[in-house]
Amino acid sequence: MHIGGEWVDSDDRYELISPATEEVFATAAKGGTGHADAAVAAASRAFEEGTWRNTPPLERAAVLDRVIAAVTARMDEFTEIGVRECGFPQRLSQAICVGFPLAHMQHYADLTRTYAWERPGPVTGMVLSTQLVRREPIGVCVGIVPWNFPLIIAVWKTFPALAAGNSVVLKVDEKTPVAALEMAAILRDAGLPAGAFNVVTGDGETVGAHLVRHPDVRKVSFTGSTAVGRQVMRDASDTIKKVTLELGGKGPNIVLDDADLDAAVDGSIYAFLLHAGQACESGTRLLLPSSLHDEFVERLTARLKTLKVGDPFDPATDIGPVMSAVQRDRILGYIESGKQEGATVAHGGGTPQGPGYEKGFWVEPTVFTGVRNDMCIAREEIFGPVLSVISYDSVDEAVKIANDTEYGLSAGVWSQDVPRALEVAGRLQAGSVWINDWHNISQHMPFGGFKQSGVGRELGADALDDFTEQKAITIDLTGRVDRRAYGLVLGTPPNA
Incomplete structure (x- = not known):
């Protein structure tokens, strides 16, 4: 020390x-x-x-x-x-x-x-x-x-x-x-x-x-x-x-129906997989319009299959281990909970197997579909590489789902119509809202949470x-006793 x-x-x-x-x-x-x-x-x-x-x-x-x-x-x-x-x-x-x-x-x-x-x-x-x-x-x-x-x-x-x-x-x-x-x-x-x-x-x-x-x-x-x-x-x-x-987060990541899908797919993976999902402001709830749901999930899982999980010293590695055995077992417990609650594993769902994984604390990038916002995997902070996909039918429903949480640290909106995305961002209860991006924590912007995600802000101009x-x-400028407010308490002196 x-x-x-x-x-x-x-x-x-x-x-x-x-x-x-x-x-x-x-x-x-x-x-x-x-x-x-x-x-x-x-x-x-x-x-x-x-x-x-x-x-x-x-x-x-x-x-x-x-x-x-x-x-x-x-x-x-x-x-x-x-x-x-x-x-x-x-x-x-x-x-x-x-x-x-x-x-x-x-x-x-x-x-x-x-x-x-x-x-x-x-x-x-x-x-x-x-x-x-x-x-x-x-x-x-x-x-x-x-x-x-x-x-x-x-x-x-x-x-x-x-x-x-x-x-x-x-x-x-x-x-x-x-x-x-x-x-x-x-x-x-x-x-x-x-x-x-x-x-x-x-x-x-x-x-x-x-x-x-x-x-x-x-x-x-x-x-x-x-x-x-x-x-x-x-x-x-x-x-x-x-x-x-x-403090904690359960970031809602809202894809609107006019989003650039290539950018939104990669961005949504980045949102929940940075540091194997061990970030409080991760985008761990992916809200997809019903009209795009199946195509988006198909693209997302195909892209996940191209990522390398393994030795962090290998320059080709994309995703490393989680921090500890305790952390690994906690994440796997949440994955099991998601299965028991009726969500569907669209990708991953366990630990990677084979050479290189005999030692270390590994969890596969895991995507659940068919998630309801009242499920444990949608409400509690897992702090691991787990994504809950939730379908919505209207923007109003998406905003309601996004705000239905005790957390309010981060959120995201994907749209090619920036004024539309800004309107949605203005309705989200979160300290940071990224439009067509995630994890963009700029030193020039305040960072912190609404609700039970925290108190106060770090970074920014007021840091x-x-x-x-x-x-x-306060400095008196009168220079005279009789021009101050003392008379409110002190009567006129007898010899005045």
Whole structure:
């Protein structure tokens, strides 16, 4: 772990297992609540000392620039970390574990330079005064990062917090700590003061929960399941912490009857199969007009047969393994549930067989047809390569089905008539709606969910708002006691 600018070990270990081979490729320290307390104490000291929070924004941005340069110089290494830790196919790892994080890092560095840290108010009032509003750092910010996209989500938790002058404690998932620990070393070498950024490991139920409840933590940013997000919100409420929650999803992907089918078929596969479906904003419910249903499913399953599932180090591989045996068995349980509820397996439905699949955590890309929106596979987040196809007869019915969920993270619309697609998009209850695309998470656009998919937003032009507090300062301009409002309480002095 990295605490107070130092590497800190522990007596216990995690074994890090390759999802593709089940081989132990590294070990990592297993932290406990004592390490969490030490990290918060280090972050608190750094914040109180004020070296980082009082560093001018342009200088903070320069530190972030040096981090960007260092990660760029190690692209191949971070790509390999993604393949080994997460099972990303190699070309996907290069994008998800290097390309996107770098773009988002640069966005936060640029925001640090341009953000309105202070803005003037008007000259106002019955009592002549002027005002200004300052954006100031909150204090100790905790980021809790899941295993599916460990580096890019670590960037979302870390860079805006540091850009705003806060101190950070990052709690990484025990299965994927390597990239964040490498980033700790890079931040230190780039000139970040000791204690401003700390990385701890540990089980979520103990270390993560302890950090959320810690009285010296002022902000928690959590990405994970909706069930855990509810508990984070409850625990954070005891000390009225600011929270950002990016939680689960069950993205509806609506194909309209005038869609470009070639693009929509490939896009719908991309929507549910990126990282073997292990993305909260995946398009896992495919809504097809009855008139196109059979043709679309035929095209989709034919295209799936061309994809290579296998060794993530093979450049030809399209789909890698899922993260763990627990994850694999959970997904297979949902597939069995879909069969029992009466849905039809149009493709996949099990684990791939043959050479290369003897070890590793594999699930076939699986497509169900004949799905009703009240089925378990259509309502619960499976977090795997499983697609539920639902037929509809009118656009109004499609919108009703799409919104009939506790989630509201992502949605998509496919149409060659953009104004028509925009009209449908405006009716969808989702934080991100993609038209003729999916997974296009731009650093310039806010990302987060409606309903039980979360609270707050990451990325976008306002990304630093949730990591700052507003302070209103009012300056009297009268220069005289008798022109202020004191007479509302204080009577005329006896000798006046």
